[in-house]
Amino acid sequence: xxxxxxxGPWLLVLLVAVLAxxxxxYPHEMRLTLTRWFxxxxxxPLPASKPGATLQSEEKCPPDPSGWRxxxxxxxxxxxxxxxxxxxxxxxxxxxxxxxxNVSSDTLMQSGLTPDAIVKGRDLDGDGxxxxxxxxxxxxELNGASPIExxxxxxxxxxxxxxxxxxxxxxxxxxxxxxxxxxxxxxxxLRLPSPAIRVEQGDTVRITLENTHYMPHTLHLHGADHxxxxxxxxxxxxxxxxxxxxxxxxxxRTYELTPRHAGTMFYHCHVQPHVHVQMGLxxxxxxxxxxxxxxVQTLNVGAGQVRVPSRAVAGEFTQEYDLHYVDLDKQLGxxxxxxxxxxxxxxSMHRDYNVTNATxxxxxxxxxxxxxxxxxxxVVADEGETVRLRVVNGGSKGIALHTHGHxxxxxxxxxxxxxxxxxxxxxxxxxxxxxxxxLSLSMVNDGRRSYGPGIWLFHDHQNAxxxxxxxxxxxxxxxxxxxxxxxxxxxxxTQGVSLDPYFTAEYYRREVPVWESYAPGLFGDxxxxxxxxxxxxxxxxxxxxLGAMLFAGLRRRYPx
Amino acid sequence: xxxxxxxxxLLLAAPFAAVAQHEHHDHAMHMDQGGVVMNANTDRLPRxxxxxxxxxxxxxxxxxxxxxxxxxxxxxMSEHEVRVPPCSRLTIHFVNEDAVRHQWMVHxxxxxxxxxxxxxxxxxxxxxxxxxxxxxxxxxxxxIHCDMAQHMEKGMRGQxxxxxxxxxxxxxxxxxxxxxxxxxxxxxxxxxxAALAVIAFAVTMGWKAWRLRRAGPxx
Numbered sequence: 027x028x029x030x031x032x033x034g035p036w037l038l039v040l041l042v043a044v045l046a047x048x049x050x051x052y053p054h055e056m057r058l059t060l061t062r063w064f065x066x067x068x069x070x071p072l073p074a075s076k077p078g079a080t081l082q083s084e085e086k087c088p089p090d091p092s093g094w095r096x097x098x099x100x101x102x103x104x105x106x107x108x109x110x111x112x113x114x115x116x117x118x119x120x121x122x123x124x125x126x127x128n129v130s131s132d133t134l135m136q137s138g139l140t141p142d143a144i145v146k147g148r149d150l151d152g153d154g155x156x157x158x159x160x161x162x163x164x165x166x167e168l169n170g171a172s173p174i175e176x177x178x179x180x181x182x183x184x185x186x187x188x189x190x191x192x193x194x195x196x197x198x199x200x201x202x203x204x205x206x207x208x209x210x211x212x213x214x215x216l217r218l219p220s221p222a223i224r225v226e227q228g229d230t231v232r233i234t235l236e237n238t239h240y241m242p243h244t245l246h247l248h249g250a251d252h253x254x255x256x257x258x259x260x261x262x263x264x265x266x267x268x269x270x271x272x273x274x275x276x277x278x279r280t281y282e283l284t285p286r287h288a289g290t291m292f293y294h295c296h297v298q299p300h301v302h303v304q305m306g307l308x309x310x311x312x313x314x315x316x317x318x319x320x321x322v323q324t325l326n327v328g329a330g331q332v333r334v335p336s337r338a339v340a341g342e343f344t345q346e347y348d349l350h351y352v353d354l355d356k357q358l359g360x361x362x363x364x365x366x367x368x369x370x371x372x373x374s375m376h377r378d379y380n381v382t383n384a385t386x387x388x389x390x391x392x393x394x395x396x397x398x399x400x401x402x403x404x405v406v407a408d409e410g411e412t413v414r415l416r417v418v419n420g421g422s423k424g425i426a427l428h429t430h431g432h433x434x435x436x437x438x439x440x441x442x443x444x445x446x447x448x449x450x451x452x453x454x455x456x457x458x459x460x461x462x463x464x465l466s467l468s469m470v471n472d473g474r475r476s477y478g479p480g481i482w483l484f485h486d487h488q489n490a491x492x493x494x495x496x497x498x499x500x501x502x503x504x505x506x507x508x509x510x511x512x513x514x515x516x517x518x519x520t521q522g523v524s525l526d527p528y529f530t531a532e533y534y535r536r537e538v539p540v541w542e543s544y545a546p547g548l549f550g551d552x553x554x555x556x557x558x559x560x561x562x563x564x565x566x567x568x569x570x571x572l573g574a575m576l577f578a579g580l581r582r583r584y585p586x
Numbered sequence: 587x588x589x590x591x592x593x594x595x596l597l598l599a600a601p602f603a604a605v606a607q608h609e610h611h612d613h614a615m616h617m618d619q620g621g622v623v624m625n626a627n628t629d630r631l632p633r634x635x636x637x638x639x640x641x642x643x644x645x646x647x648x649x650x651x652x653x654x655x656x657x658x659x660x661x662x663m664s665e666h667e668v669r670v671p672p673c674s675r676l677t678i679h680f681v682n683e684d685a686v687r688h689q690w691m692v693h694x695x696x697x698x699x700x701x702x703x704x705x706x707x708x709x710x711x712x713x714x715x716x717x718x719x720x721x722x723x724x725x726x727x728x729x730i731h732c733d734m735a736q737h738m739e740k741g742m743r744g745q746x747x748x749x750x751x752x753x754x755x756x757x758x759x760x761x762x763x764x765x766x767x768x769x770x771x772x773x774x775x776x777x778x779x780a781a782l783a784v785i786a787f788a789v790t791m792g793w794k795a796w797r798l799r800r801a802g803p804x805x
Contacts, residue, residue, distance in 0.1 A: 131617075140687070140710065141619050164686065166735040173739060173764035174757045180735045198687070200622055200708065202733040207693060216735070236686040236711060240660040240740045275660050276650035276684035278711060365768040366739055367658040 036575045043568035046561045073553035078542045081533075083526040084186055087111040087401060087517040095516060101129045103321075106333045106345075109406040109509070111516035114327055115214060118197075122325040123334050125156065138215060143198040144324050150230065154319035159225055160232045161324060165239035165307070166203065166216050168192040169359070173366045180204055182212040185395040185494050187531020190359030190388060193239065193305040195220035195293075197325055215327045218393030219420070220293075220309035222326035222348040226336070227288045227316040234280045235273050240368045242272035242297050243307065245281050248460060249291035249441050250311050252283035264296045272297045288315040288338075289441025290416040290462040300381045304358060308420045310348050310462075313441070314338055329392040330403055343466070344411040349403075350393070351457070351486070351502055353386035353421030356495060386423050389491045389501035396494070396503040397528040400518060407469050408509045409479055415465040419457035425491060425502075428454045429467070431482030432506060433474050438464035451475065454487055469508070479508035481518045497534050614701055621687075623717035624706035628675070630699055634723040635673035642670055643677045648709070648732070648742065649684035658768075659741040659759060661688070661732065666744035666759045668730065669751075672723040679716045682709035689732040692746055696722055725749035 049067075052060070090113065097107035100120035108114065117136035121129050125146030126139050134141065140162070147158025168182040169189040180203050183189050196216050205211045215221075225231050235245045246264035254269060256262045261270025262281055273279045285291075295307035310329060314322050317337035326332055329348035332339075339346045361374040388395060392403045407413055415434070419425045433451035436444060440462055451474055455463055468475040485492050485503040494500030507518045524543045527533045539550045616623045631638070644665065652662035661684075670676055682688045690707045697703045700719070709715040725748060732742035745755045756765040772778075 135615075135617070141617070142710070164734075168735070170736055171739065173766050173768075174743075176766075179739065200617065201624075201706070202689075202691070203735040204733065206702070207733075212735075238686045238734055238737070240736055274650070276686055278685035366764065366766070367768045368660055368740065369658055370768055370770075 036572060039568050039571050039575070043565050043572070046564035046568065048558055048561050073555055075547040075550035076553055078539070078546055078550060079532065079537070081527060081530045081538065083529040086397070086525060086529055087515045089515070101133045103334060106331075106335075108331055108333060109512055109516055110331070110404050111401040113402075114330070114333060116333070118215065118325070118327060119323060119333050122323045123321050125159075125324075138199045138201070138213070140198045140200050146324075151228065151316070153316070155226065155321050157226065157229045159229050159324060160234070161223060162198040162234045162236055163195045163220075163245070164198050164236050165243055166194050166196040166212075167239060167362065168194065168212055168216065168218070168306075169363065171363050171366045171371075175210065177210065178363060179210050180212045180216065181210050182217055182393075183398075184218065184354075184388060184390055184393065185398055185500060185534060186529055187534055188388065188395070188494060190354050190356060191305070191362035192218050192354075192359060193295075193302065193307050193362075194218055195235075195245075195295075195307060195309055197221055197327065198236065217328050218306050218390060219329055219350040219352060220307065222310035222312060222329045222350065222416075223293065224312045224314060224322045224324055224326060224332070224336070225285070226314050226320055226322055227285060229284065231283050231285070232280050233282075234278055236278045237273040237275055240275050241372065242266075242274050243295045243302065244270070244272050244279070244297050245293060246296035246299075247281065247283060247291065247293050247311060249289070249462070250283060250293070250313060251285040251287060252281070256280075256282045266297055285313045287441070288313045289438060289443075290418070290464050291441050292418055292420070292460055292462060294420070294460075298376050301358065301375050301379065303420070304355060304381075304384075304422055306352065306354075308352070310350055310416060310418050312348070312416060328402070339414055342412075343414040345405075345407060345413045347405055347413065347415050349391060349415055349417045351417070351419045351421055351425055351427075352390045352393075353423055353491075354388040354390065355384045355422070356387035358384065381422075384422065386421060386490065387495045389421070389486060389493070391502040391504050396492075396500050397525055399502065399504040400525070401516075403504045404512075404516075404518065405467070405484070405504070405506045406509065406512055407506065409469050409471055409476075412466060412468045412470070415467055416462065417457065417465060418462045419459060422459060423488070423490075424459060425457050425486040426454050426488050427457060427463075427484065428487040429482065429484040429506065431477045431480055432467060432469075434465040434467045436463050437466050438462075467506070479510055481508075481511050481520060482506045494534050497536060498540075499528065500534065619710070620713040621682075621710050621715040622706065622708040623715055624708075625695075625700045625704060625719065626717045627699060627705075627719045630720070632673070632696055632699055632720060632722040635720070638673060638675045638720060639671050640674040641677075642674055643679065644668055645679040645681060646690055647681045647683055648688040648690065649682060651683055653741050654760070656741070656760060661737050662741040662759055663690070663744060666730075667747065667761055668744070669747045670721055672721065672725065672749045674748075675718060675720045677716060677718040678707055679714060680707045680709050681714045682711060685711040687711065687734060688737070688742065689734060691731055691733055692719075693729045693731075694726075695719075695728065721746070721748045725751055727751040727753055727755060729755060 095108045095113040098105050100116050103120040103123045105116045105119050117133050121137040121139050126143045127145045145160040146156035150157040168180050169178040169191050172179045244264035254263050263269040266272045291311040293309050293311045295302040314336035315338035320337040322336045323334040329350040332346040335346040391399050433453045435449050471478040483505050492501045492503050511519050527543050532538050541549045647664035653659040680690045692705045695703045705719045707715050707717045728746040730744035730746050731738040741759050745758050754762050
């Protein structure tokens, strides 16, 4: 009786704990022995798949009520059709070709540019096109912080629900930076990447950097022929540690160049470049060959199809595209979103952030990741065409650019033509950081250059590059689409899985099972094993009670 | 500073000044080389106004110089608050002393008079633009800001108070606090808070022990 009084409670608790302990966790040998005695357990169904959430997909291909996609002539500029779903503003294109000083006031208004955004002057060599070009660029922060708003301001999504903090050079626009105060969406032309700049070989080019941002910046013309100092002796290389003071907020500076060679070059900010270039302050700088009556499209907003190709390109190729690859570090972009005080942002970005520990999380082509790349960065062509692709890798990692269904030829590297002996068809080309290649991509169906019509992906073949923060499909995936595979709205007639789930923020937040749309339940999220959890909770209760009893017993045995 | 940035800007504009002379007019917008005035209104009375109560002129200077000595502010205006009587006619002379664009934009005006509820002056770097509009009869506070990316956030946020106004807006530079204030805790804050909690615990325990001892074994 005394024994039971003394030891009964803890023995009872121990017994409950042993009974509650999950049998599947018994020691292996014990389980084999039990199996010999009692045989296998009865069938117990695995937890059922959880029903998939109802997703509200964004519209894949928004309509084009203004007819921006159509081939049209604006102010005498013949603008080619853009067959993709979303297209550049043709008035912007026309103003970029003629200059904002040479278009009608209506075109200027509809372009959104200021009268001095792209000023084209005299024809210096008498060949029928202007050779004095003055471009003004501003600096715009996208997805930044606000002391008033809860969300981000001047919003620019690179993919559904993904709005990393970005800095870009932007064309000089009149008016607000956002569509309206309520949505806070960035206006057309305020986007990643910074616009591709296009001039003619031998042009007298002036680029004024009007620093509208709250940090110092400069402009460095990477690979483009420019002097170290301008005629007045002022620095012209954009490098604060050797050539000049940076351009402070609210100030402006003009860079000058008269490039002697044609080629695909690059421009970027050179203030704290390990941070500023990665934030998006970089763009293509294309120097087209000098030809008579050669009015080039000075700015190509968001890169992509050049709707008014130069004479030299149009003579040799059926189309021209600017492809600008950038990878982004999520943890860097977030730093401008945490605080509004420029001093705190500066410390966070330039001292707390350690680029040597950085990872690339987002992979963009022309400022967007899949599926948005399918809206605006498709290469659309017909059989027999030969297209020139000007490619830059502005990211911090190299890219292994691969085309499905085609072997292209690298014709220029870093703005210099390759000799014939170095040109051979290939389907992967490596681009180091800041490297440019010009590719000749042919749609001649000969089993090598092209395998025939279809929707052929092109993308960085490194695994991370086809994901968005590790979720695929995403990243810089885009496609070469033959005309017959594109519908009226500009959307590719894909034959595979539904693309709807990829047009939801939930998918890229890792909330949607990857094959849910076509195998609902089969590979879905399983429900939880509540029975096992209850057993574990009972064990936990017993363990706690036993511990308390042990403690009380010890105190009785060893009183103070 | 002012003269220098003005001269700098003129220098930039000089080579092409002759070729570019754009002017655009329609009922809502005036644009020239110096900037833009949108939705100017010199004579149409807002509903509820019998007549123009007063004719007022303000000269507002803008630019990085007007951030003043305020820490953490990059851009600013000479006046971040403008007070006017109801139904008054305001002429704003907006003088941009930076070498980049700035705006003076009012939101929330009646849309039957001002498309999108907006009156907007924009001056190119080193330029001066003037515009006139008439305020409604109600006591109300309107947002004034520069809508270039991050300019409002970094200082160019003001308020237009008509009559008695309808309160003060958050985050008006030099007038009201930020709604979301950044954290300025020293880096040692967490350690200090934890240390203080530990000290408080130790002192309380010690005090209780001392009281017990003083009460003696009979307690």
